[in-house]
Amino acid sequence: xxxxxxxxMYTTRFCPYCIGARLLLNRKRVPFTEINVSNNAELWAEMxxxxxxxxxxxxxxxxxxxxxxSDMAALDRSGELDQLLGLTSC
Numbered sequence: 001x002x003x004x005x006x007x008x009m010y011t012t013r014f015c016p017y018c019i020g021a022r023l024l025l026n027r028k029r030v031p032f033t034e035i036n037v038s039n040n041a042e043l044w045a046e047m048x049x050x051x052x053x054x055x056x057x058x059x060x061x062x063x064x065x066x067x068x069x070s071d072m073a074a075l076d077r078s079g080e081l082d083q084l085l086g087l088t089s090c
Contacts, residue, residue: 004086005062007032010047017069018057024072030085061085 007025009032011018025032037043037056044054051058051065059066061084066072075081082088 004030005084007085008035008060009033010035010037010043010051010056010058012036012038012056015056021057021059021069021072024069024076028082028085028087030087 007030009018009021009025011021011034013036022034035043035047037047047056047058048054050060051067053067055068057068059068059072064084066075066084072081075084079088
């Protein structure tokens with residue numbers, strides 16, 4: 001098994017897509033850092049600058065912005081997510 005990259009996720013507390021992303025990562029037992037951007041214009045601007053998007057969640061695996069929950073779920077269905085997370089050997 002390869003080393004797991006860091007996972008960072010910009011979220012808001014009650015966003016259903018953020019909840020889905022948390023559940024998916026927890027199901028895979030992948031640790032992640034969650035950055036709550038609710039009511040914080042500076043963190044929201046940081047998220048937009050890094051991702052180029054203005055919706056939550058925004059998920060980063062290592063330095064790679066993978067998008068939101070729908071993007072991550074598509075990567076999971078294709079099997080690519082496990083590779084990005086270092087859960088399988090290529």
